[in-house]
Amino acid sequence: QQKVQQSPESLIVPEGGMASLNCTSSDRNVDYFWWYRQHSGKSPKMLMSIFSNGEKEEGRFTVHLNKASLHTSLHIRDSQPSDSALYLCAASGANSAGNKLTFGIGTRVLVRP
Amino acid sequence: AQTIHQWPVAEIKAVGSPLSLGCTIKGKSSPNLYWYWQATGGTLQQLFYSITVGQVESVVQLNLSASRPKDDQFILSTEKLLLSHSGFYLCAWSPGTVYEQYFGPGTRLTVL
Numbered sequence: 001q002q003k004v005q006q007s008p009e010s011l012i013v014p015e016g017g018m019a020s021l022n023c024t025s026s027d028r029n030v031d032y033f034w035w036y037r038q039h040s041g042k043s044p045k046m047l048m049s050i051f052s053n054g055e056k057e058e059g060r061f062t063v064h065l066n067k068a069s070l071h072t073s074l075h076i077r078d079s080q081p082s083d084s085a086l087y088l089c090a091a092s093g094a095n096s097a098g099n100k101l102t103f104g105i106g107t108r109v110l111v112r113p
Numbered sequence: 114a115q116t117i118h119q120w121p122v123a124e125i126k127a128v129g130s131p132l133s134l135g136c137t138i139k140g141k142s143s144p145n146l147y148w149y150w151q152a153t154g155g156t157l158q159q160l161f162y163s164i165t166v167g168q169v170e171s172v173v174q175l176n177l178s179a180s181r182p183k184d185d186q187f188i189l190s191t192e193k194l195l196l197s198h199s200g201f202y203l204c205a206w207s208p209g210t211v212y213e214q215y216f217g218p219g220t221r222l223t224v225l
Contacts, residue, residue: 034213043203043216044157088157099145099207100172101214103157 003027006089006104013083013111019076021107023089024069033065033072034090034101044088048074079111115140117217119204125223126194134189134220136204144206146187147214148179151201163187199224 006023013019023033032051036044050056050065050072062075070091076083086108090101116139126132138144148160161179163169169179176195180188187204201221205214 043219045216046213049213090157099147099209099212099214100159100162101157102159105156 004089004091004102004104006087006107008107009105010108011110013076013079013109015079015081015111015113017079017111019079019083019109019111021074021076021087021089021109022071023073023091023104024071025091025102026070027091027093027102028070029093029095030070030091031094032092033063034092035063035072035074036088036090036103038086038088038106040085047087076109079109081111081113084109084111115144115206115215117204117206117215119202119217119220121220122218123221123223125225128196128224129193132189132191132194132198132222134202134204134222136187136189136217138185138206141185141206141208143184145209145212146181147205147207148187148189149203149205149216150175151203153200155200157203161189194224196224198222 034049035047037047038044048063050063053067055064060077065072086106088106089104092101118137120135146163149157151157159172163181166184177191201219203219204217207214
């Protein structure tokens with residue numbers, strides 16, 4: 001049973017459209033969420049992190065967090081072909097030994113021109 | 114600026130042969146270091162972490178071992194490779210706990 005569940009598994013978005021990705025942790029000890037983007041054959045790069053309830057926006061990317069339900073979502077507006085990638089959600093707890101990150105299986109996003 | 118290097122870039126090895134993968138971080142003293150493994154089409158799984166030289170903690174047992182011989186170096190190894198060891202191995206660092214982890218370029222391992 002994955003402790004970090006992501007949905008959907010894959011997503012096709014028209015260029016210029018909005019992509020919405022979801023992530024939920026089943027571990028009540030989680031305090032922090034991270035969103036990473038991994039282009040094919042490359043290593044993951046962090047997009048955004050969120051630690052408090054509410055919303056955080058950076059450019060075309062917005063993340064939401066509901067700590068009560070341990071649910072976070074990532075929204076990409078005005079999607080571009082370069083946004084096509086695997087999006088990984090990760091969670092960690094303040095008391096995680098060695099800053100252990102638990103990753104979900106990811107959402108594969110394809111932006112169609 | 115900090116840089117992270119991994120070597121080799123890719124390896125093709127036979128089942129039962131030994132393996133050594135390396136990672137170095139430049140421009141940051143006393144980083145936290147991590148090894149991850151990603152099977153093809155799979156998620157990232159943390160294997161080991163190290164907070165200080167000479168100390169390594171195992172997160173998942175995959176018949177692999179890790180060592181941190183210097184502050185800026187992290188080594189992943191095994192004496193006998195299995196088919197299941199194939200995948201993408203990523204080294205990462207962070208300034209401390211509860212910080213972003215920065216990933217290296219990775220080593221792609223194929224075990225035949």
